[in-house]
Amino acid sequence: MTAPVPPPGDGPERRLHTLVGRDGLPYRSLSSGTVGGHRRTRVYGRLDCPSALRAIAGGHCVTHRVFFADEATAVEAGYRPCAVCLPTEYARWKAARRAARP
Numbered sequence: 001m002t003a004p005v006p007p008p009g010d011g012p013e014r015r016l017h018t019l020v021g022r023d024g025l026p027y028r029s030l031s032s033g034t035v036g037g038h039r040r041t042r043v044y045g046r047l048d049c050p051s052a053l054r055a056i057a058g059g060h061c062v063t064h065r066v067f068f069a070d071e072a073t074a075v076e077a078g079y080r081p082c083a084v085c086l087p088t089e090y091a092r093w094k095a096a097r098r099a100a101r102p
C-alpha cells in the first residue's frame with residue numbers, strides 16, 4: 001500500500017513561508033522556521049516565547065516579526081538571544097559580547 005497523496009493546495013508543504021537568511025535578507029521557504037525574531041529589537045527566541053506572544057496579543061510588533069530556519073541563522077543575521085525564553089543562550093551571548101569589548 002502506498003501512502004495517500006494529500007489533495008493539492010491543502011498540505012502545509014504547499015504554503016511558502018518568509019524566513020530571514022544569514023545575510024539578513026528575507027527568502028521564501030517551504031519550512032516555517034524554528035526560531036522567531038523581532039526586526040526592530042534584533043532579538044530572536046522560541047516561537048512560543050511568552051514575551052513575544054504577549055507583545056503579539058497586545059497587537060504590536062506583528063509586522064516586525066521575522067522567522068529563521070534555526071538559531072545559527074539568526075545569530076549570523078545579527079540577532080541576539082531572548083533573555084526570557086533562551087536564558088542560557090542569552091547568558092552565553094552576553095559573556096561573549098563582554099569578552100569582545102576592549
Ligand SMILES: [Zn+2]
Binds near residue numbers: 049050052082085086
Ligand atoms: Zn523570548
